[in-house]
């Protein structure tokens with residue numbers, strides 16, 4: 012990157028009248044920066060007496076006096092810029108000054124003599140000469156020529172038009188890309204392979220420029236002309252291309268309106284005839300001020316086109332053309348003041364390099380071929396693009412054994428052949444992908460299995476629901492059974508009370524009802540048997556029903572029944588009653604035994620009576636008395652039974 016301020020030069024146009032020569036002086040001490048002193052004449056200037064200052068001093072890079080020829084101007088001003096353009100930097104040379112001060116003469120040159128040719132033809136000549144000399148690079152030159160008049164751009168190199176006025180030329184418009192780069196739409200770019208071709212383009216443009224000019228529009232004084240040399244260079248075989256642009260700018264006349272006097276306030280207040288020069292000054296003021304963020308480039312087409320030349324990526328040079336005649340002193344001072352501001356602007360020129368992809372491909376292809384050749388020499392084998400079938404098989408075998416090898420130190424040796432290495436990677440990748448797909452399918456089949464298990468789960472649910480239902484049913488059955496039991500108990504109570512009544516009813520007779528025969532006809536064991544069998548039968552039927560019921564019940568129900576019994580509010584009473592019942596049962600049993608004993612005694616007594624009938628007279632009386640005794644004990648036993656059952660029924 013090259014950082015430098017805009018270089019400013021002054022060129023004084025030769026004056027016709029010799030008496031004008033005393034109004035300026037040039038101080039060109041080699042050690043000091045050259046300065047131009049403009050001395051205000053003591054006599055009247057435009058009829059006004061100058062009472063203020065006598066002279067103005069302006070510093071320039073270099074000041075070229077009237078005798079400086081075009082060659083000197085080119086050598087000192089344009090040549091260094093052309094050299095940097097050849098090196099790949101952007102460059103701009105612009106001439107600024109009032110109309111008639113020699114801008115066009117300096118930039119383009121005079122038409123009269125060959126030696127009057129200006130910066131453009133000389134620069135073209137220099138560039139072609141240098142590019143032909145330099146065999147290390149290939150140069151390509153393109154030319155464009157733009158005229159800006161009244162904020163409109165015109166292509167001076169349009170070959171289709173024979174312009175009779177500026178309006179006949181194609182209009183050029185400005186386009187700005189997202190990176191804020193300026194593009195000129197409709198501005199034709201013409202390749203020039205030789206200096207002659209380039210000069211012809213210059214003449215074409217100048218011709219168009221002159222034809223377009225009429226005394227009415229005064230295009231030359233009010234328009235800006237920008238001749239641009241687009242230079243590309245690259246080293247042979249390299250893909251890097253350098254692009255540089257050289258703008259050679261002939262600005263519109265800088266003269267101003269309100270030209271009422273010289274010096275002082277009036278000069279600064281004067282306005283440019285050309286509005287875009289006003290905007291150029293605004294840009295230059297903005298650029299010369301520190302910390303100024305916004306630069307009003309967009310205000311005019313000229314400042315937009317010259318954006319890079321002013322404070323950007325460009326090496327820029329200004330030539331202040333001065334027509335130092337008495338009547339032009341104010342304009343000359345204005346021009347010099349403008350130049351002083353321009354000198355403050357810093358530019359940063361960079362090399363505009365880019366890679367040409369087309370060239371890069373060619374270069375790489377060449378390099379590949381060279382490397383292939385080199386490899387063939389080293390390995391002794393000519394490698395083709397693809398591996399052979401046998402080689403591929405061999406590689407796949409190697410990969411398989413490598414993958415199967417449990418040794419962590421094992422290696423996959425395929426040599427230094429990149430084709431083989433790549434194939435191995437591809438194969439491994441494929442295996443990995445296959446594995447992934449397989450895993451996916453396994454997972455999906457597992458998911459499917461799970462889906463299959465869903466009905467199983469459903470079954471399980473069903474099973475559980477059934478069990479639940481069963482339990483519910485069991486509970487219902489238990490509840491029903493409890494209800495039934497309660498009912499049975501009530502029935503039993505009812506039955507026992509009925510039995511008891513029946514028993515009470517038959518209590519008047521010592522024998523059970525329905526026996527038509529009296530005690531006499533009764534078999535010896537009959538009464539006891541009757542009572543015994545009815546009591547035992549009832550009890551056994553109860554017990555039987557109870558055990559039957561228990562047997563009918565499932566274990567769960569039995570358990571539930573036991574819990575119910577245990578937790579019942581009357582469980583203690585039941586238990587107590589049970590104990591009482593047991594006790595009474597054993598008492599009844601003992602009485603039964605007594606009865607049996609009494610019965611056998613009766614039997615025996617009856618037998619004795621029968622014997623007495625045959626042997627003694629008191630026998631029948633005794634037997635009768637004994638029978639009464641026995642009957643009494645039998646009745647007592649019956650009551651005990653009866654009480655027992657009453658108690659049992661009350662439970």
Ligand code: ADP
Nearest residue numbers: 024025108109110111112113114115116117121
């Ligand atoms: P501008 O373009 O600034 O309006 P021109 O370049 O057209 O001025 O110059 C006006 C006239 O002065 C032209 O005829 C030109 O040939 C002549 N002229 C300008 N500068 C010089 C110079 N240094 N030597 C000889 N003639 C010059």
Ligand code: MG
Nearest residue numbers: 114115116231
């Ligand atoms: Mg001119």
